[in-house]
Amino acid sequence: MSNAVLVLAEHDGKQISDSTYELLGAARGLAAALGGTAEVALLGPRDLAGQLGGADVVVSVDHPALAQYLPQASEVALLAVVAERSPRLVLTTCATPGLDLAAALSVRWRAPLAAYVVALDVADSAVVATAQILGGKVLAELELPGEHGIAAVIGGAFPAAAGRGDRAPEIAEVTPPAELDELAMSLVQVTEPQGGDVDITTAELLVSVGRGIESEDNIELVQDLGDALGVPLSASRPVVDAGWLPKTRQVGKSGLTVKPKAYLAFGISGAPEHLEGMRDAELVIACNTDANAPIFDVAHYGTTADLFDLVPALTEKLDQ
């Protein structure tokens, strides 16, 4: 075992993701506390190592099957990396690659995993993770016992700046495992998101709606408010999953990140998935009947008024 902290790099074949730098910044702090190195597992094109100047070591597995992200390919390559480097801690995101790989690694490498991590500490040489569960209503302090551990970290938990750097990291090449040539899956095609009718990322003001709207028929109510303000509607994931508004209106981790001058949230509880996409709005005003809803932790102003009363009242005032 080493005291290394190993970050799983995420990339699209060309660019290392911002979330990777967030993890690498955290890894540098933890590696210093553990007396180890901050390492990055780069599964894919080796030339991307040039973007990883914040790492002490870049552990590289390069193989055609890793050119674009493929869950099974990354899983076997990551297993080869941890077998060779034996890090104390592996950090992944909670985004798509992290959701595929962290839990699989936990079983196959026999290492405990803390999911949805928002903070990481080393106390008396134990790694302690603070995880967010139940839609952000509860935090759990988890110890990762044993020689190895894994933490899947929520986006935005650590600043990306601390993970950037201009050092020339050591490149450690790991031989691509033979399984990469006999995978049970292949990439057929990649679809980039289509431009929508409106671009919610450029709006100065957004009227955003969540599960509290209850049904598709009620969307009209908030649409009237959006029309009165002359701004587009956006939504949290459940509204888009239900098909009530198009995907191009979705704010959150699996949707778009917005930074409007003001964000009006109606019936949005504030799950971590959503907060990731809107917490940097200059002004957040939230309406939710649950006074304990996590949205009120990021909102500047809040109300527990019933949205079915408040929204028409707002529309009426604006139409006057």
Add this chain to the structure above:
Amino acid sequence: MRIVVPIKAVPDLVEEIELTADETGIDREFLAFVVSEWDAQALEEALLIKDANGAEVVAAGLASDPDIDQALYTAIAKGADAAVKITGGEGEPVLTGERAALLASYLASEPADLVVTGVQAADDLDGQLPPMLAARLGWPHVSVVVGIAATDGAITARQEFAGGRVHELAVRLPAVIGVQAARQAPRYAPISRVRQAMQAGGLREVAAEPSRGAPAPVVRRMFRPERTSRAEMLTGSTDDVAEAIVGLLRGRGLVKG
């Protein structure tokens, strides 16, 4: 094609969540439980495959989950062909690793071509079910899937990334798929149909061999997030609140007039 859909009951987040006296867990005694929303999406996706290609859809729950009978009968009312209740866990398997071990044991006794389940659950502490189950079974898996098309002995799964990029993957069966969202909103089962399913009975109990899960994290304590920057609450009548909000927007030049 036989599709197994593991379904989990999770605390209803609308409810107030209480911690146990020792503050290392959730007090489940007075909590209301609902089917995990991602599992509801997974069931819908499985039923869409059945509608399009024909398939046998089996909903699978753990007997120790609160209100699981209701959830499984609802699955039947929506169109699942059968439902099984897996016994053999000691107490309530709170950790996903234990859940994956029980489901893997069940799937060893009654094989499936495809397992479709929610990509995550609101109370996952130690990781998500689909990759843990797949790793135990030695099957390929894909998470964050927003649509599955079935062909002969294989499927294509649409995997979504942050920002909306989608990878279409061809996956050999058997496989485990973690569903983020079905191609359409989960169908509704009228209460009368759920009652009918209940009256017909037909939940089959299957004993699974409990085995050790992956090494698990140790919960030191649970606590509520500190409210460091709590919103300033607007009070008064609905009209007062509306007036205050319009004032805030007007103050920033976001309302014309």
